[in-house]
Amino acid sequence: CCSYRLRNALHPLWQSPLSIPGGSRQSPINIQWRDSVYDPFLKPLKISYDPTTCLHIWNNGYSFLVEFDDSTDRSIIVGGPLENQYRLKQFHFHWGAINEWGSEHTVDSKFYPAELHLVHWNAVVYPTFEEAVMEGNGLAVIGVFLKLGAHHEGLQTLVDALPAVKHKDTVIEFDVFDPSCLIPSCPDYWTYAGSLTTPPLTESVTWIIKKKPIEVDENQLEAFRMLLFTSDGEEEKRMVDNFRPLQPLMNRTVRSSFQ
Ligand SMILES: NS(=O)(=O)c1ccc(CCNC(=O)Nc2ccc(Cl)cc2)cc1
């Protein structure tokens, strides 16, 4: 129960303060469905990814990141709550040691076993990702909940590559993958102004959280849990519970694209 919160709060990644001093828009948050406000002016989110922009999978010692060539506008999102188009840079996941928790956001205080983050940056306004990370409208992250259920064919190609990045700071080439196969076809989402959930925790993220989860099977979740936080040769620590504790909503409203 609360022990995992303590462990998480003390986890090396989050030893920095739970929310940055003066932070008024920190993530993740609980999404209370009945408190979200339908906004009829929200547009559908348009997603167009070029699978050949996929580069590699990298175990950064906290998660595994699938990184993309973001030197052009070949893989972008536009519409939704966004005023500009945003370029896909990477996607990664957060997950738990068991299926009872693992997601960063919760819905009506319910955790999912895992959560996918597709990270995009505003290359219309900012020259580099690093600069966009520091600006209020710099990033747009699509969050997709994973729930235990049917085998996910698209995810399996990724799962098959994970043993090659078992240890921290290992990389494997991964040159064709279309991450839109990981995004539910249902267009419904919630959106709110938030932050990165890992250091530097900057308040630069427009969050777009899909209402519908995707289904993955137990073997696929277990494949995430066999990754390691540790480098080859170090005492093995399984990569699990790499999610940040919930942050206060403060003076924010979560909007929904659906009634
Ligand atoms: N979790 S997020 O979408 O707010 C987020 C998006 C982008 C960044 C900057 C790139 N760095 C990165 O992605 N690092 C990372 C990812 C997962 C874990 Cl578990 C730990 C560290 C940080 C957080």
Ligand SMILES: [Zn+2]
């Ligand atoms: Zn994340």
